[in-house]
Amino acid sequence: MAIILGIESTAHTFGVGIVKDGKILSNIKKTYTTSTGGIIPVESAKHHDENKEQIYCESLAKAGINEKEIDAIAFSQGPGLAPCLMIGIKFAKKLSEKLEKPIVPVNHCIAHLEIGKITNARDPVMLYVSGANTQIIAYSSGKYRIFGETLDLGAGNFIDTFARFLGIGFPGGPVIQKLAAESRNYIELPYVVKGMDISLSGILTNLKQKFDSKKYSKEDLCYSMQETVFAMLIETAERALAHTGKTELLLGGGVACNLRLQEMCQIMCDERGAKLFCPKNEFLTDNAAMIAFLGETMFNAGIKIPYIRIDELDIKPRQRTDDVEVKWK
Numbered sequence: 001m002a003i004i005l006g007i008e009s010t011a012h013t014f015g016v017g018i019v020k021d022g023k024i025l026s027n028i029k030k031t032y033t034t035s036t037g038g039i040i041p042v043e044s045a046k047h048h049d050e051n052k053e054q055i056y057c058e059s060l061a062k063a064g065i066n067e068k069e070i071d072a073i074a075f076s077q078g079p080g081l082a083p084c085l086m087i088g089i090k091f092a093k094k095l096s097e098k099l100e101k102p103i104v105p106v107n108h109c110i111a112h113l114e115i116g117k118i119t120n121a122r123d124p125v126m127l128y129v130s131g132a133n134t135q136i137i138a139y140s141s142g143k144y145r146i147f148g149e150t151l152d153l154g155a156g157n158f159i160d161t162f163a164r165f166l167g168i169g170f171p172g173g174p175v176i177q178k179l180a181a182e183s184r185n186y187i188e189l190p191y192v193v194k195g196m197d198i199s200l201s202g203i204l205t206n207l208k209q210k211f212d213s214k215k216y217s218k219e220d221l222c223y224s225m226q227e228t229v230f231a232m233l234i235e236t237a238e239r240a241l242a243h244t245g246k247t248e249l250l251l252g253g254g255v256a257c258n259l260r261l262q263e264m265c266q267i268m269c270d271e272r273g274a275k276l277f278c279p280k281n282e283f284l285t286d287n288a289a290m291i292a293f294l295g296e297t298m299f300n301a302g303i304k305i306p307y308i309r310i311d312e313l314d315i316k317p318r319q320r321t322d323d324v325e326v327k328w329k
């Protein structure tokens with residue numbers, strides 16, 4: 001019986017979530033957005049700093065617990081934007097000292113994957129498509145192995161940069177999905193799959209050239225972008241399913257909120273007799289419930305830093321999914 005508080009602060013979102021025995025009691029978050037242009041890391045960090053206390057209090061109130069009941073504090077250690085990560089670790093350390101409770105350092109990407117357990121997926125291939133990351137992952141012999149990934153941009157960052165050309169603010173994905181739904185006119189774009197990896201920067205340049213030429217509508221470009229890039233993702237995910245012999249596909253990361261991507265994944269899974277699992281949107285985009293959720297699993301496996309040793313802890317802005325030894329499985 002443990003109550004774990006999770007803190008998320010890797011990029012645009014500051015969140016505090018509370019989990020008790022695998023049940024999510026609260027998942028409160030606030031996201032830094034812009035009307036034009038992308039994320040400015042120090043501005044996003046300022047946003048987190050200004051909102052952290054209020055989000056913490058709201059999360060405790062929603063969960064209906066007193067802070068003294070918390071058994072451990074889990075936080076997103078990396079990867080992420082250093083100024084944003086710093087706000088999270090400082091807040092975690094402050095709470096750890098005040099409450100005299102241990103800290104559980106959590107890898108943000110693996111939290112995006114492990115929260116998939118709430119959908120009852122058992123041993124899936126995971127298509128993790130977020131802002132900075134795009135990877136096809138499956139668990140094997142003690143680690144989350146990366147079967148394929150983007151060679152340059154994460155799909156979300158690619159979509160957000162494309163959105164910036166179109167004059168849409170951050171995040172661009174939801175608006176692009178709406179524009180794409182208004183077209184059925186496919187314009188050919190480069191299709192770049194290299195073995196199990198994909199590459200997006202050439203497609204971005206091509207889209208920018210097409211947009212600047214003023215010959216194509218925004219709707220047609222958004223539609224064609226989605227059809228092309230999602231087909232690339234699904235091709236590599238399908239190959240990973242075939243290669244591993246696994247029969248479950250689990251979606252994770254903010255881009256997986258996209259309904260057309262979900263629909264295309266469903267078609268692929270139906271055609272090969274696999275099952276698709278997709279958590280609710282609040283657990284796909286950055287959130288702190290997933291940090292608390294994996295934090296609880298790690299805590300139960302004895303992975304924790306006592307509050308008297310928290311000086312040893314630092315952020316890991318560039319930590320990779322396959323660096324982490326999965327000692328809790």
Ligand SMILES: Nc1ncnc2c1ncn2[C@@H]1O[C@H](COP(=O)(O)OP(=O)(O)OP(=O)(O)O)[C@@H](O)[C@H]1O
Nearest residue numbers: 130131132133156171172173253254255258285286
């Ligand atoms: N409906 C949608 N269609 C496409 N993209 C979407 C949609 N909704 C959100 N996104 C994209 O999801 C991204 C944010 O996802 P998430 O919060 O998981 O990413 P992140 O934390 O920035 O990245 P990472 O997990 O790699 O650190 C943004 O790039 C946003 O444009």
Ligand SMILES: [Mg+2]
Nearest residue numbers: 130131285286
């Ligand atoms: Mg994320």
